[in-house]
Amino acid sequence: xxxxxxxxxxxxxxxxxxxxxxxxxxxxxxxxxxxxxxxxxxxxxxxxxxxxxxxxxxxxxxxxxxxxxxxxxxxxxxxxxxxxxxxxxxxxxxxxxxxxxxxxxxxxxxxxxxxxxxxxxxxxxxxxxxxxxxxxxxxxxxxxxxxxxxxxxxxxxxxxxxxxxxxxxxxxxxxxxxxxxxxxxxxxxxxxxxxxxxxxxxxxxxxxxxxxxxxxxxxxxxxxxxxxxxxxxxxxxxxxxxxxx
Ligand code: HEC
Numbered sequence: 001x002x003x004x005x006x007x008x009x010x011x012x013x014x015x016x017x018x019x020x021x022x023x024x025x026x027x028x029x030x031x032x033x034x035x036x037x038x039x040x041x042x043x044x045x046x047x048x049x050x051x052x053x054x055x056x057x058x059x060x061x062x063x064x065x066x067x068x069x070x071x072x073x074x075x076x077x078x079x080x081x082x083x084x085x086x087x088x089x090x091x092x093x094x095x096x097x098x099x100x101x102x103x104x105x106x107x108x109x110x111x112x113x114x115x116x117x118x119x120x121x122x123x124x125x126x127x128x129x130x131x132x133x134x135x136x137x138x139x140x141x142x143x144x145x146x147x148x149x150x151x152x153x154x155x156x157x158x159x160x161x162x163x164x165x166x167x168x169x170x171x172x173x174x175x176x177x178x179x180x181x182x183x184x185x186x187x188x189x190x191x192x193x194x195x196x197x198x199x200x201x202x203x204x205x206x207x208x209x210x211x212x213x214x215x216x217x218x219x220x221x222x223x224x225x226x227x228x229x230x231x232x233x234x235x236x237x238x239x240x241x242x243x244x245x
Contacts, residue, residue, distance in 0.1 A: 119205045119217045127206025130199045134192045135207070143211030149187055151180035153207055158244065160208050160215030165242050167218075167226040170200055173236030178244050188236065197223040 119127075135153075139145050143154035153159045158166065158180075173191040177184055195203070201220045208215030239245065 114216065116214060117216050119209050123202055123205050123217065124209065126198075127202035127204075128210075130195065130203035131206055131210075134195060134199075135203065138189070143207065143213075145180075147181075147183055148185065151178065151183070151185045153213075154211035155213060156180050160213050163204055163208075163218040163222055164226050165244070166204055167200060167223050168230060168233075168242065169237045170195065170203075171227055171230070172233050174239065174242075175236050176239035176244075178239045191236065197227065200227075 138150040139153050140150070143152065145152040169189060170192045173189055175188040177186040179185070197220050200223045201218045204218040204223075207213060208218065
């Protein structure tokens with residue numbers, strides 16, 4: 001209530017705020033006007049369009065060079081692939097997505113085109129636990145199985161091949177003649193009971209990166225999709241049905 005209380009200066013504060021607000025709004029409007037003038041007057045048509053067309057042509061050229069390089073590469077007298085520097089530049093210039101669409105040349109004995117992705121330690125740990133619980137009795141701690149009854153899954157092609165197959169036969173079982181490592185088996189792998197989509201993705205990732213195998217991780221989404229697409233299936237898969245011999 002005293003005359004010396006700070007309340008005497010109070011009316012000034014809203015006034016100051018008003019001034020700041022005014023300044024902020026003013027500079028905002030000024031910015032909008034400048035932006036509008038800039039956008040309205042930016043160079044149009046002519047030069048810009050030409051530049052874009054030229055870029056597109058350059059890109060198409062780079063892509064066709066990349067395609068030629070990948071499908072019919074030049075070769076040295078000894079048969080190895082020769083990549084001239086300008087072609088390598090074209091490859092680098094071409095869009096990765098385009099490169100992805102071009103089938104790589106089939107070279108006998110060549111390394112797989114897909115880059116190897118190492119699985120997380122956590123996934124490997126979980127996968128090892130699922131393996132110990134559901135596969136180890138037959139395929140053994142070494143992955144080498146117990147021939148002539150249980151086949152090896154160490155460095156065998158099915159293990160690191162299309163994961164759709166093992167997802168199918170882990171879920172429903174597998175029977176019929178199958179040759180693994182030069183030995184023909186004709187027994188049955190029963191459906192693996194009590195495994196979730198996560199368990200299957202973990203255990204497949206684990207076996208694909210253990211026992212000398214080098215296959216990429218299998219995702220839960222892959223497992224889910226394959227199992228959903230075959231949900232009506234109850235009978236074990238036969239090796240013939242899956243194209244296995
Ligand atoms: C009860 C024994 C048994 C269990 C448990 C078992 N399998 Fe098998 N597995 C077999 C037999 C037997 C075959 C061959 C089937 C045939 O003759 O058609 C086979 C085949 C396979 C094959 C394809 C052939 C090869 O050797 O590459 C893979 C891969 C495989 N099993 C992985 C697994 C995985 C992973 C698990 C655990 C999730 C598992 N199996 C559990 C017995 C078993």
